[in-house]
Structure formats: structure tokens, C-alpha cells
Ligand code: 7MK
């Protein structure tokens with residue numbers, strides 16, 4: 143296995159040199175791109191050894207102050223002795239973009255050149271101090287064939303362009319803002335451009351451009367609208383104005399992640415830019431707006447103020463996710479937005495924290511940085527910021543943000559610097575709160591009701607169980623929002639391990655709605671009666687509480703079923719659904735959530751040990767109970783909403799179709815063929831697949847006929863194929879299908895990633911066998927994308943004895959001399975002996 147050293151937060155040292163300026167020249171060529179990097183160095187201490195990172199590069203020459211030097215290699219770094227206090231270093235290297243299937247550094251995406259440098263991709267472009275605390279002023283001259291690559295882009299402002307011999311041309315860009323190398327970007331290609339402009343709060347005009355594949359300009363209009371709304375929102379909410387004359391977005395097909403906030407030149411996975419009603423669902427539209435906002439917001443939270451080191455990743459990501467979530471809630475939000483955020487936390491994040499990869503939002507040890515772009519750093523990070531926002535209030539939080547920018551603009555800083563700015567601006571002590579940055583794991587909050595002589599109160603206590611990375615835990619301050627049904631709402635601040643709260647006099651014991659709005663990223667233990675849960679499910683004001691109450695009822699029911707017993711929760715759940723479906727419709731988005739049977743993945747979080755077959759059977763049984771008992775009333779509701787041209791109605795219709803699929807085969811077929819947009823079409827198709835209906839084959843093949851030439855849309859098809867019953871035996875054919883490609887991570891994630899995460903067939907002997915063939919192949923092509931797919935397999939210790947044995951064998955077999963550092967780190971952690 144590729145052996146890479148562990149890096150520790152505790153070992154941080156400031157850089158031995160500063161690089162104040164970097165002038166880059168790219169002579170772009172498919173297989174031999176020549177990069178000339180001229181940097182101005184300044185010693186930053188007494189060490190005279192300049193150590194530069196570099197990978198997959200062919201070194202041509204090194205000159206220091208005009209004289210050729212012979213560098214040495216130490217620990218995979220290029221080392222140059224610099225005698226004086228400053229100097230000018232010129233390095234020439236060659237790189238091969240065509241064979242770069244890892245999609246880090248400079249690579250070809252379709253016919254275009256593009257780059258991805260975060261976290262440590264710049265070292266595949268030239269030898270450099272590839273760390274975020276080295277901030278330089280960049281200029282980049284890009285040279286390429288004019289006919290094939292008419293557009294040459296990089297960060298900042300275009301300062302010069304012109305023709306060269308041999309049919310080539312060039313463009314020179316200058317970025318006036320000092321930046322770390324992970325924010326560098328270059329794109330060269332032949333695109334269509336959607337243009338617009340934005341006038342900032344101080345009256346400057348900014349040119350906005352979205353570069354897309356030829357013929358796709360019209361599909362970028364939603365992204366453009368979202369961009370302008372984001373720019374306005376950041377001015378209105380935080381007083382933050384855009385700072386360059388031009389803002390560019392490029393949509394590319396080959397991209398490992400969602401998008402990237404390179405200064406002035408965001409690069410996006412095309413699926414998060416392009417949309418029209420015929421090809422994108424309502425959820426796609428919302429996701430696009432959220433990601434456009436996220437990358438735009440990074441211009442301040444990430445670029446103007448950046449991270450000192452990669453352990454501080456949540457400084458920019460947790461904060462920016464919180465900002466994009468707030469934007470989405472304001473802009474296009476529904477009552478389900480917050481529920482979806484909570485669901486992601488409770489499924490993916492809680493599982494990550496309970497597994498071998500557990501880490502705090504500020505990790506303390508990292509092997510491969512790519513493995514730490516996690517739901518913990520991002521989404522739990524955002525929950526931590528949300529708690530701060532709640533604690534300080536809107537105005538207090540804004541004061542903290544203002545002070546943060548005043549102190550740290552143009553600098554590379556730490557999470558502590560951020561929390562200190564919040565504390566100082568509000569004159570509060572946040573020392574205990576900082577525990578959220580250093581402690582991993584999910585606190586379990588136990589709620590005990592106190593009810594005596596008409597006095598109602600609560601005792602809250604918390605413990606955090608040990609995690610794979612950290613044995614000792616302490617209590618953390620957390621906001622516990624409650625509603626007393628029919629009475630008041632308030633937020634209780636739990637400060638220590640245990641606290642009691644007196645809540646006043648009542649004639650009858652009130653019904654408690656706990657953890658409103660998912661006010662803290664914690665698990666709840668609360669022996670609330672089944673009847674109270676049913677009441678919350680129907681009547682609580684808070685949407686999250688209603689969906690959570692349904693889940694808590696179902697958890698009791700499924701636990702009983704797994705033991706071969708019955709449970710009264712079944713009747714209560716069905717009655718509550720009946721009540722909701724019979725009353726006048728008030729919130730279709732919320733009902734769309736309530737009329738879903740939790741996925742097997744959601745159920746995994748309910749139990750420590752995974753009885754996979756039992757959970758699959760329980761889910762099937764729940765669905766058939768709903769159909770048998772509630773068909774009439776749910777079908778009435780379906781009839782009522784199915785033709786309403788409104789987003790909430792479409793969401794509710796799709797939930798009802800999935801719930802009733804086996805009884806609605808004809809309606810599903812009709813809806814599929816008469817769909818007015820992709821939300822309806824995909825909803826019908828998903829229902830056919832969820833119900834494993836005979837009609838599925840016909841609909842899937844029609845979808846292929848209609849959309850086979852649009853691979854972005856075909857990802858939806860691949861995802862359904864990956865999820866579908868019988869997927870495993872079709873895999874050889876599916877991977878040969880023209881919509882699939884081993885080299886494109888959108889395709890592999892859709893088919894194989896979804897299969898691993900959502901299809902129980904992955905957990906069969908034949909499934910494990912197939913994965914043992916496919917995963918090494920994927921890893922050799924694209925380590926980062928592969929590492930992001932194997933998460934569910936790392937939970938092997940939670941499965942039954944037979945699967946445990948097979949999974950251990952599968953994971954062990956993946957550890958070979960050619961395994962990537964990315965996958966290797968995950969396997970090593972998952973297989974480590976437990977003490
Ligand atoms: C989101 C990093 C980038 C995982 C989720 C994103 C990445 C990975 C987008 C890539 C981002 N900085 O803006 O956070």
C-alpha cells in the first residue's frame with residue numbers, strides 16, 4: 143500500500159520561507175504541458191532549506207537568482223539551500239494532463255483543460271510549498287492552440303492577450319489578492335458563455351460569466367439567478383461585497399466533488415450548474431442554488447480569510463455550509479429544508495462518528511487530506527456554527543463576523559481565531575464551547591420529566607460514548623430547544639453533564655416536544671409514551687419534531703418486529719397518518735416527509751448491530767401495512783395534489799407514489815408518460831423501482847431512449863439501476879452501457895456508489911465478490927472518488943457474524959501494494975485491531 147506519513151495538528155510549524163509572488167507560465171499540451179514557475183522567496187526564520195512539495199512531475203530545471211542549482215530530494219520533497227534572506231526561484235516542470243484520471247492538479251475534462259488544487263493538488267502542477275498558510279500574489283500566462291482552446295482562463299483580472307506563432311495564443315491573468323495555492327485555477331477550452339452583471343452595494347459593476355459546454359447556455363440561467371441572489375444576500379446579511387471586476391464559473395463534466403471556490407474562477411461539476419424543467423428535478427434546482435451560494439460565499443469565508451493548515455478545514459467549510467443553509471432557507475426554503483439537514487446529520491454524520499473514521503470537526507491526525515472532506519467537518523461543522531448563532535443571536539453573530547474580518551482579512555487563521563472573534567465581539571466566554579471543535583462523537587442527551595404537584599420540569603443529562611479516535615469525553619454546552627404542546631417554546635442551555643430546569647405550573651402534565659429544529663447535533667434518549675409521540679407527530683408546531691416523533695414510534699415498532707413481537711406503535715403511527723391525510727392540507731412539504739417510510743439507511747442508525755435482512759423485511763412490511771390500511775385516504779390525497787403545479791404538491795405526490803407503488807401501477811405508468819417535467823417523470827420512475835413493479839423495465843428503457851444522449855440526466859437512471867432489485871446480476875451489462883464510464887466519477891458514484899450505499903444486494907456473497915473485483919479497478923483510476931464510496935463497508939463490525947467475516951475478507955483483500963493512500967488510510971482504520 144502507498145505509505146504516507148501521519149500528520150498531526152500538534153506538530154504545526156510556521157513555514158520556513160514565504161513566497162510573496164508567483165508567476166506561472168503554462169504551455170498547454172495534451173501529454174507534455176510545460177510549467178514555468180518563478181517565485182519570490184523570503185526567509186521566515188533561520189532554516190535555509192527550502193522544501194517544496196511535488197508529485198507526478200518531471201523536473202526540467204531549477205535556477206536560483208539566475209544560476210542553475212542541483213536540488214536534492216528528501217522525503218518526497220525537493221530541497222534547495224537558499225543562502226541569502228531572499229531570492230528568485232525558477233522551476234520548469236512537465237506534466238501529463240491526459241493520463242491524469244485522479245482529477246487532481248491539471249487534467250483534461252472532455253476537450254478542455256482544467257485544474258483542481260484543493261486540498262493538495264497544486265503539487266501536481268509545480269514544485270511549491272503546498273500548504274494554505276503560504277499566501278502569494280499570482281500571475282498566470284496561459285498558452286495554447288487557439289482553435290482548440292479559444293478561451294484561456296485563470297484567477298483575477300485579464301491583463302493581456304494575443305496571438306503567437308504556430309496557431310497558438312496566450313492570455314495573462316493577474317490576481318491582486320494574495321492567496322494560497324489551493325485556490326489557483328486554470329481552464330482552457332471552447333465553451334458557450336452566459337453573461338450578466340451585478341452592481342455591488344458600493345456601485346461597482348461586476349461582469350458575471352458562466353462557461354458551459356456548447357449548446358447548453360440556456361441551461362445556466364437558474365445558476366445565474368442563484369448567483370446574483372447570493373451576491374445580494376451576502377451584502378444584505380453580512381455587508382460582504384464582491385471584490386474583483388469579474389466572477390467566472392466554469393461547468394465541467396469530470397470533477398471529483400461538487401464544486402470549487404478558486405478565486406474569481408469557480409469550477410463546478412456540471413451537474414450543479416445545468417438545469418431546465420425537462421432534465422432537472424425541483425431538488426436539483428435547490429441543490430444548484432445551494433452550491434452556487436456556497437462557492438460564492440467562500441470568497442470571504444475561505445478566500446479573503448483562509449485556513450492556517452488543513453486541520454482547520456471546518457473554519458471555512460462549516461461556516462460556509464452554515465451560510466449556504468441560511469441562504470437556502472431565506473431564498474427557496476421550505477419546511478423540509480431543515481428536516482433534510484437533520485436527516486443527513488443523523489444518518490451519515492452519526493454513522494461516521496460511530497465508525498472507524500470518527501474525528502472531531504477539527505481533526506487531530508490526517509494521512510490523506512482528501513479523506514477529511516467529510517460530513518463531520520462540513521455538516522457537523524455547520525451545526526456548531528448554528529449553535530453559536532443561536533447563542534449570540536443574529537446581531538451578536540454579525541458583530542463577531544465583522545470583528546473576524548477586521549482582524550483576519552488577508553490572513554490564514556485557525557478555528558480558535560474564529561471563536562475568539564465571536565467571544566470578544568460579544569464579551570462572552572466561549573472556552574467550554576470550543577470543546578465542540580476538539581471532541582468527536584455524538585452526545586446522548588437523556589431527558590427525564592419532573593412532574594409533581596402541578597409543577598413541571600426537566601432533567602437533562604449528557605454523555606458522549608467513546609469513539610474509535612478518542613476515549614475520554616466531557617460534557618459540551620448545548621442549546622436544547624423545546625415546545626410544550628399548546629403552550630410555550632423556549633431554549634434551555636445545558637451547560638454541564640446534568641441540569642434541571644423548572645418550567646412552571648400546569649393543570650395537566652404538558653406534552654414535551656424535544657430538540658425543536660434539531661437545535662443540537664445530539665441523540666435523544668427519552669422514554670416518552672407512545673401516545674405522546676403520536677400526538678407530537680400530528681400536532682407539534684416544529685416540523686423536525688413531527689418527523690422525529692414518527693421515527694421514534696417506528697423505531698419501537700421495528701425493534702419489536704426484529705424480536706418477533708408486535709407493538710402498539712403500529713396502530714398509533716397508522717392513525718396519525720390517517721389523521722394527517724384526512725385534514726385540510728396545510729404544508730405539503732412537511733407531509734411529503736411524513737408520508738415516507740424511513741430508508742434502511744436511516745434505520746441503521748437506530749440500532750447498534752445491523753440485522754440487514756430483518757430491516758429490509760420490516761421496511762417492506764411497513765409499506766404493505768400502509769397500503770392495506772390507508773389506501774383510500776392516501777389515494778384521495780394523491781388525487782387532490784397530483785395535478786397542482788406547485789413544488790410542495792409535487793413533493794407530496796412523489797412520496798405518495800412511492801408509498802402506494804404496488805397498488806398504483808397504472809397511475810405510475812400514466813404519470814411517467816404524461817410527465818410535464820423531470821420532477822414528475824423521475825418521481826414516477828422512482829416509485830416503479832421502489833415497488834419493484836413489472837413496468838420498471840419498460841419505463842427505464844424509455845428513459846434511456848429519451849435521455850440517453852444527456853449523460854447528466856442518465857446519472858438519475860444509473861442511480862435507480864444501482865438501487866434496483868436485481869441490480870447485481872445486471873452490473874456486467876450496466877457497466878458496458880454507453881451511459882456508464884469507469885473514468886467519470888459522476889457515473890461511478892451514481893451506479894456503484896449508490897449500489898454500495900443503498901442496495902442490500904451489495905451485502906451478499908456475490909455482491910462482495912463483485913466489489914472485490916471492481917474496487918481495485920476504480921482505485922487505480924481515481925483514488926479520491928473510490929475512497930468516497932466505500933464508507934458503508936467500513937462499518938463491517940456492526941453486521942451479523944457471516945457478513946462480518948466476508949466483509950473483513952473483502953477489506954483485507956483490498957490492501958495490496960498498489961492500493962492508494964486514500965483507500966489505504968480508510969482500510970487501515972477500519973481493520974485496526976480494537977483494544
Ligand atoms: C463540498 C472542496 C470545496 C466536499 C463537499 C465541496 C468539496 C468537497 C465544495 C470540495 C467546497 N472547497 O467548496 O467545499
Ligand code: ZN
Pocket residue numbers: 436440458459462
Ligand atoms: Zn466549501
